[in-house]
Amino acid sequence: xxxxxxxxxxxxxxxxxxxxxxxxxxxxxxxxxxxxxxxxxxxxxxxxxxxxxxxxxxxxxxxxxxxxxxxxxxxxxxxxxxxxxxxxxxxxxxxxxxxxxxxxxxxxxxxxxxxxxxxxxxxxxxxxxxxxxxxxxxxxxxxxxxxxxxxxxxxxxxxxxxxxxxxxxxxxxxxxxxxxxxxxxxxxxxxxxxxxxxxxxxxxxxxxxxxxxxxxxxxxxxxxxxxxxxxxxxxxxxxxxxxxxxxxxxxxxxxxxxxxxxxxxxxxxxxxxxxxxxxxxxxxxxxxxxxxxxxxxxxxxxxxxxxxxxxxxxxxxxxxxxxxxxxxxxxxxxxxxxxxxxxxxxxxxxxxxxxxxxxxxxxxxxxxxxxxxxxxxxxxxxxxxxxxxxxxxxxxxxxxxxxxxxxxxxxxxxxxxxxxxxxxxxxxxxxxxxxxxxxxxxxxxxxxxxxxxxxxxxxxxxxxxxxxxxxxxxxxxxxxxxxxxxxxxxxxxxxxxxxxxxxxxxxxxxxxxxxxxxxxxxxxxxxxxxxxxxxxxxxxxxxxxxxxxxxxxxxxxxxxxxxxxxxxxxxxxxxxxxxxxxxxxxxxxxxxxxxxxxxxxxxxxxxxxxxxxxxxxxxxxxxxxxxxxxxxxxxxxxxxxxxxxxxxxxxxxxxxxxxxxxxxxxxxxxxxxxxxxxxxxxxxxxxxxxxxxxxxxxxxxxxxxxxxxxxxxxxxxxxxxxxxxxxxxxxxxxxxxxxxxxxxxxxxxxxxxxxxxxxxxxxxxxxxxxxxxxxxxxxxxxxxxxxxxxxxxxxxxxxxxxxxxxxxxxxxxxxxxxxxxxxxx
DNA sequence: ATCTCCCGCCATATG
DNA sequence: CATATGGCGGGAGAT
Numbered sequence: 001x002x003x004x005x006x007x008x009x010x011x012x013x014x015x016x017x018x019x020x021x022x023x024x025x026x027x028x029x030x031x032x033x034x035x036x037x038x039x040x041x042x043x044x045x046x047x048x049x050x051x052x053x054x055x056x057x058x059x060x061x062x063x064x065x066x067x068x069x070x071x072x073x074x075x076x077x078x079x080x081x082x083x084x085x086x087x088x089x090x091x092x093x094x095x096x097x098x099x100x101x102x103x104x105x106x107x108x109x110x111x112x113x114x115x116x117x118x119x120x121x122x123x124x125x126x127x128x129x130x131x132x133x134x135x136x137x138x139x140x141x142x143x144x145x146x147x148x149x150x151x152x153x154x155x156x157x158x159x160x161x162x163x164x165x166x167x168x169x170x171x172x173x174x175x176x177x178x179x180x181x182x183x184x185x186x187x188x189x190x191x192x193x194x195x196x197x198x199x200x201x202x203x204x205x206x207x208x209x210x211x212x213x214x215x216x217x218x219x220x221x222x223x224x225x226x227x228x229x230x231x232x233x234x235x236x237x238x239x240x241x242x243x244x245x246x247x248x249x250x251x252x253x254x255x256x257x258x259x260x261x262x263x264x265x266x267x268x269x270x271x272x273x274x275x276x277x278x279x280x281x282x283x284x285x286x287x288x289x290x291x292x293x294x295x296x297x298x299x300x301x302x303x304x305x306x307x308x309x310x311x312x313x314x315x316x317x318x319x320x321x322x323x324x325x326x327x328x329x330x331x332x333x334x335x336x337x338x339x340x341x342x343x344x345x346x347x348x349x350x351x352x353x354x355x356x357x358x359x360x361x362x363x364x365x366x367x368x369x370x371x372x373x374x375x376x377x378x379x380x381x382x383x384x385x386x387x388x389x390x391x392x393x394x395x396x397x398x399x400x401x402x403x404x405x406x407x408x409x410x411x412x413x414x415x416x417x418x419x420x421x422x423x424x425x426x427x428x429x430x431x432x433x434x435x436x437x438x439x440x441x442x443x444x445x446x447x448x449x450x451x452x453x454x455x456x457x458x459x460x461x462x463x464x465x466x467x468x469x470x471x472x473x474x475x476x477x478x479x480x481x482x483x484x485x486x487x488x489x490x491x492x493x494x495x496x497x498x499x500x501x502x503x504x505x506x507x508x509x510x511x512x513x514x515x516x517x518x519x520x521x522x523x524x525x526x527x528x529x530x531x532x533x534x535x536x537x538x539x540x541x542x543x544x545x546x547x548x549x550x551x552x553x554x555x556x557x558x559x560x561x562x563x564x565x566x567x568x569x570x571x572x573x574x575x576x577x578x579x580x581x582x583x584x585x586x587x588x589x590x591x592x593x594x595x596x597x598x599x600x601x602x603x604x605x606x607x608x609x610x611x612x613x614x615x616x617x618x619x620x621x622x623x624x625x626x627x628x629x630x631x632x633x634x635x636x637x638x639x640x641x642x643x644x645x646x647x648x649x650x651x652x653x654x655x656x657x658x659x660x661x662x663x664x665x666x667x668x669x670x671x672x673x674x675x676x677x678x679x680x681x682x683x684x685x686x687x688x689x690x691x692x693x694x695x696x697x698x699x700x701x702x703x704x705x706x707x708x709x710x711x712x713x714x715x716x717x718x719x720x721x722x723x724x725x726x727x728x729x730x731x732x733x734x735x736x737x738x739x740x741x742x743x744x745x746x747x748x749x750x751x752x753x754x755x756x757x758x759x760x761x762x763x764x765x766x767x768x769x770x771x772x773x774x775x776x777x778x779x780x781x782x783x784x785x786x787x788x789x790x791x792x793x794x795x796x797x798x799x800x801x802x803x804x805x806x807x808x809x810x811x812x813x814x815x816x817x818x819x820x821x822x823x824x825x
Numbered sequence: 826a827t828c829t830c831c832c833g834c835c836a837t838a839t840g
Numbered sequence: 841c842a843t844a845t846g847g848c849g850g851g852a853g854a855t
Contacts, residue, residue: 095829098831099829135831135832137845140844140845140846144846245846245847292829292848293848296831320829
């Protein structure tokens with residue numbers, strides 16, 4: 001009932017204004033002090049802008065502005081017009097006006113995206129609730145999600161610190177890594193397959209096998225992924241509490257980062273998130289609850305512009321889904337150099353740690369924020385396993401750590417550059433960025449050589465990686481950088497199971513590995529054929545002009561990106577699979593049991609430039625830390641002085657741990673500088689050419705990705721793969737945009753190679769992208785999976801991967817295709 | 826009818 | 841014990 005002044009601002013207006021604002025905002029913006037005067041003119045402006053952004057829900061009538069200072073409003077007012085004939089004006093706090101998404105916008109408007117490090121802004125929940133006129137409960141929802149992204153961290157009761165998006169790049173990177181480790185891709189495939197089966201077999205209950213296997217497969221015991229200096233027991237607050245929403249949020253994000261089309265349907269997400277904990281029992285109510293939560297999370301993520309809502313149409317109908325619109329996860333650009341400079345922290349750490357434990361902690365260098373350690377909450381473990389093993393609780397060497405090591409693997413290598421990575425991402429993404437981001441990027445980039453939009457990335461990666469990595473790898477577990485450009489093509493290398501089992505999954509120790517089981521899954525051939533068409537319509541409701549649409553595509557950030565309202569007609573989604581209801585009691589019991597999972601936290605050891613001892617201490621908490629520290633000793637070089645004995649335990653796993661991803665950016669050409677496990681392996685293991693490489697070459701050539709003459713070096717690191725001009729062109733033309741749109745069809749090649757590790761999957765663009773279609777039309781993406789069973793050594797276990805269909809006999813070529821339709825409004 | 830998802834009860838955690 | 845958190849699911853608004 002408050003007088004709302006709706007700031008009816010035309011989007012256009014806002015857009016225009018953005019330029020002005022952004023420069024101000026983006027860079028180091030001092031931002032307002034929350035307590036003092038939350039509503040700064042700037043903040044208001046910002047808020048409006050953000051609100052205006054496409055993502056906002058349908059006509060945004062946010063009366064929230066009412067509070068805002070008059071001046072700001074006035075400014076806006078001038079511009080205000082109702083355009084587009086939106087009837088806004090409903091003063092009613094219609095339900096929408098109370099939406100979490102809107103609330104989140106308001107919340108975000110209060111703080112700068114990139115607060116200057118010098119001054120921290122604190123968030124006082126009481127103030128926020130009062131100023132935003134919301135119930136406290138709502139704020140928690142927002143804050144929890146923000147916490148999961150490390151955009152804020154809790155200091156104490158009622159008190160949070162605002163970090164803004166500074167940590168986003170690292171966070172996403174870490175999440176992606178964890179997501180890969182968790183094999184979410186496979187899980188998704190499995191779920192889809194299962195659905196498919198269901199279609200054919202109503203009632204197919206017999207899926208039990210699958211279910212069980214699936215459940216087991218879900219290892220996701222993983223817990224909250226933490227960043228460097230951020231979070232972590234700031235005040236005593238951290239203990240380990242629920243965090244379920246936070247964890248859920250992280251997992252949800254992981255799904256996007258991991259999946260190829262970067263589109264995740266709620267249904268799938270819910271199933272995966274549920275399945276994790278225990279054997280799966282699909283309980284309908286549980287499922288519904290999960291969905292509710294996902295909507296909550298999605299609203300916040302949408303406000304952050306990390307995702308947007310779309311609809312996926314499969315044969316059965318349309319299902320709500322979300323598409324990742326956030327920054328691509330950069331490969332780890334580790335710049336040793338930069339790192340070195342920034343790495344101030346290390347010294348302190350090493351110093352302080354004379355003791356063995358501490359040393360161990362030192363293991364992982366934490367340079368830039370990349371290192372994450374897994375901090376297991378021992379408690380949980382204890383329940384499940386520890387009975388026997390115990391005692392060692394904190395000892396770094398304890399088994400727990402191992403698992404941790406796995407996680408750690410990622411971040412370990414030095415990389416720091418928080419900013420640069422971000423830049424790269426931005427570039428890659430290109431258009432999609434918000435204006436602010438764009439500017440930031442520009443600003444940052446200018447100084448450095450980096451600015452090149454596309455190609456720049458590889459070189460950077462290659463060198464640094466090449467140098468450090470090898471050494472690193474040997475020593476420290478983690479370090480595999482994986483280059484991923486967010487771009488379309490990727491080659492994934494999975495660790496072979498054998499090794500993998502041990503090292504690979506973090507959860508491994510605790511639980512039986514899922515992998516093995518997976519194989520058993522029943523397959524439906526039909527699935528292979530299953531097609532999914534993706535269509536996206538960006539246009540806002542009514543608008544559709546090709547030109548416009550195109551423009552929109554190119555520059556998503558402007559208004560067109562997401563119109564607030566997406567009207568989707570929804571065809572009835574396929575009826576959900578039947579879920580068997582189970583007694584809650586049962587579930588609960590299960591849950592309890594599930595508790596075991598060691599929930600670990602990934603804790604980035606790295607410190608910011610100003611490393612603090614304090615952090616170290618906090619870190620020690622996790623047994624993991626020790627390892628990192630040790631490694632740390634020779635952060636830059638990558639050589640680790642650690643005693644072999646200690647390292648071994650840890651290290652071994654590390655090698656396998658990270659699946660190698662080789663990403664080829666279309667633009668960049670086929671060249672993929674990859675630093676990978678393989679190289680590590682090769683170096684450490686033997687000089688012999690990696691068998692896998694030959695297979696890879698074969699495949700690539702076969703497909704035409706690579707000219708016949710060209711060979712992909714066994715050791716990917718440092719090398720660029722020459723690509724024929726043609727291929728390059730093609731890819732180039734297609735551009736990331738197309739890929740995203742789904743127009744391009746590509747093939748995914750997966751090879752199982754016993755020798756190295758596992759399978760490689762490559763995504764290769766088959767066709768050049770046609771010109772973008774009218775946005776309205778559905779675009780179809782076809783994915784073909786070619787699967788080549790690995791060499792002799794190949795393990796069955798991973799086979800399940802692709803679709804979950806049964807294992808393929810060796811030598812068999814497995815080519816599932818599916819079309820995906822995505823529609824947006 | 827289905828999709829979204831707000832509201833707020835109430836169990837827990839924290840202080 | 842008083843509060844602060846946040847899991848959870850009913851049920852209502854939006855489509």
